[in-house]
Amino acid sequence: MSSKPAPVPPTPAQTVGPFYGYALPFPGGPDIAPAGHPDTLTVHGHVYDGAGAPVPDALLEIWQPGPDGDRTGAPGSLRKDPVTGGHAGRDGVTFTGFGRVATDADGRWAVRTLPPAGAPYLSVCVFARGLLHHLFTRVYLPGPAADTDPLLASLPPERRATLLATGTGPRTLRFDVRLQGPEETVFLDFR
Amino acid sequence: MTPTQQDISREIHALSEEYRRVGETRHHPARDYPPYRSSALRHPHRPPVAVHDPEAVELTGPVFGATDVTALDADLTRGGTGEPLGERMTVTGRILDRDGRPVRGQLVEVWQANAAGRYAHQLDQHPAPLDPHFTGAGRCLTDDRGTYRFTTIRPGAYPWRNHTNAWRPAHIHFSLFGSAFTQRLVTQMYFPGDPLFAYDPILQSVTDDTARARLVAAYDHDLTTPEHALGYRWDIVLDGPAATWIEEGR
Ligand SMILES: [Fe+3]
Numbered sequence: 001m002s003s004k005p006a007p008v009p010p011t012p013a014q015t016v017g018p019f020y021g022y023a024l025p026f027p028g029g030p031d032i033a034p035a036g037h038p039d040t041l042t043v044h045g046h047v048y049d050g051a052g053a054p055v056p057d058a059l060l061e062i063w064q065p066g067p068d069g070d071r072t073g074a075p076g077s078l079r080k081d082p083v084t085g086g087h088a089g090r091d092g093v094t095f096t097g098f099g100r101v102a103t104d105a106d107g108r109w110a111v112r113t114l115p116p117a118g119a120p121y122l123s124v125c126v127f128a129r130g131l132l133h134h135l136f137t138r139v140y141l142p143g144p145a146a147d148t149d150p151l152l153a154s155l156p157p158e159r160r161a162t163l164l165a166t167g168t169g170p171r172t173l174r175f176d177v178r179l180q181g182p183e184e185t186v187f188l189d190f191r
Numbered sequence: 192m193t194p195t196q197q198d199i200s201r202e203i204h205a206l207s208e209e210y211r212r213v214g215e216t217r218h219h220p221a222r223d224y225p226p227y228r229s230s231a232l233r234h235p236h237r238p239p240v241a242v243h244d245p246e247a248v249e250l251t252g253p254v255f256g257a258t259d260v261t262a263l264d265a266d267l268t269r270g271g272t273g274e275p276l277g278e279r280m281t282v283t284g285r286i287l288d289r290d291g292r293p294v295r296g297q298l299v300e301v302w303q304a305n306a307a308g309r310y311a312h313q314l315d316q317h318p319a320p321l322d323p324h325f326t327g328a329g330r331c332l333t334d335d336r337g338t339y340r341f342t343t344i345r346p347g348a349y350p351w352r353n354h355t356n357a358w359r360p361a362h363i364h365f366s367l368f369g370s371a372f373t374q375r376l377v378t379q380m381y382f383p384g385d386p387l388f389a390y391d392p393i394l395q396s397v398t399d400d401t402a403r404a405r406l407v408a409a410y411d412h413d414l415t416t417p418e419h420a421l422g423y424r425w426d427i428v429l430d431g432p433a434a435t436w437i438e439e440g441r
Binding site: 005007008009010011012013014015016017018019020021022023024049050051053055061063064065071072073074075076077078079080081082085088096097098116119121123125127128129130131132133134135136150151154155179180181184185186187188189190191 | 218219220221222224227229230231232233234235236237238239240241242244246247248249250251252253254255256257258259260261263264270287288289290291298300301302304310311312314315326327328330364366372373375376377378379393394396397399401402403405406427428429430431432
């Protein structure tokens with residue numbers, strides 16, 4: 001028998017609601033790649049509800065390893081200006097591994113980042129009005145590493161397809177999040 | 192047809208009875224909770240796929256530091272050029288993981304309505320006054336004990352369009368990061384004894400009585416400061432695993 005104490009019960013989740021817009025998004029939130037980096041990859045898409053309608057009040061967060069495989073991240077995603085209290089923005093050099101983007105009125109989002117090393121995916125956390133508890137998913141970048149990924153391999157082909165980004169142009173990939181319906185995105189549970 | 196409060200209350204009661212009948216503890220709200228009408232088209236129908244990979248990227252998470260916040264970000268009463276209207280208060284507590292360990296140096300974000308129940312958001316059409324001295328957004332980093340602390344004013348209740356005569360109990364929205372992305376949490380803090388609790392499908396979506404009680408702050412007179420602010424204490428426990436190797440050095 002283990003002597004580990006019983007886990008402390010968690011604080012329940014609640015919806016992000018409709019009015020996070022002036023509190024959570026920040027300038028440069030979608031710009032994870034250092035300014036002007038030649039390897040920058042644009043990942044973009046829509047968030048759709050169960051009726052196929054775009055979701056204009058969703059918030060996506062991205063977490064990923066650096067291009068060197070580093071998973072410790074770095075501060076400086078939000079950087080405040082200590083003099084004015086305004087946003088100084090990212091320093092244009094540091095790769096923090098973290099991004100945040102709200103969908104626009106058409107339910108559209110886009111982030112610019114560098115391809116991660118050591119894992120073929122970007123981790124995504126989805127928040128929205130109407131969603132009582134956030135959802136985790138992954139944007140898999142097509143390539144040999146995705147072809148041998150155990151999670152992707154465990155899914156039937158039509159489900160697997162919901163996690164794979166598709167090329168729409170040079171260094172540009174599309175990934176839609178479907179909260180519900182026949183093409184519903186695969187969401188993940190880590191507990 | 193727009194449902195009435197009676198319709199919604201009946202649904203809340205039925206789902207609460209159902210939860211009791213099944214008898215299985217559930218800490219978080221079900222994503223499919225019909226009394227909260229906006230959830231209807233926004234919850235997945237399929238169960239999430241369990242990931243037990245010790246190499247999962249989600250077992251690590253973003254970090255924030257002194258560059259990401261300023262000292263004033265934790266005082267929501269000093270963002271404007273004058274004092275906001277309302278009941279000034281201190282809200283503080285500790286952020287722990289499920290093993291009871293403090294979450295250190297992590298980002299806490301809050302947002303809330305003003306004392307009249309109005310958000311400084313263009314889409315908030317509630318005809319209550321805006322307060323030029325209050326935007327209602329704040330940030331801080333937790334200290335070495337996992338403690339966060341905000342100075343703010345008590346938000347008002349506000350109406351919404353879920354059903355006829357729907358009112359949200361007063362609440363502060365909280366966004367929290369743990370030592371892993373799996374521990375990410377967005378939630379809401381409520382105030383003790385609010386008469387609107389029973390009517391609110393968002394709070395009642397947490398069908399477990401003790402879990403729901405954990406969303407309610409405690410009034411703390413020892414935290415109250417003379418001639419200045421009332422004190423509320425609210426501790427937060429983040430769910431989800433983290434990489435064990437990251438325990439040291441945080
Ligand atoms: Fe609210």
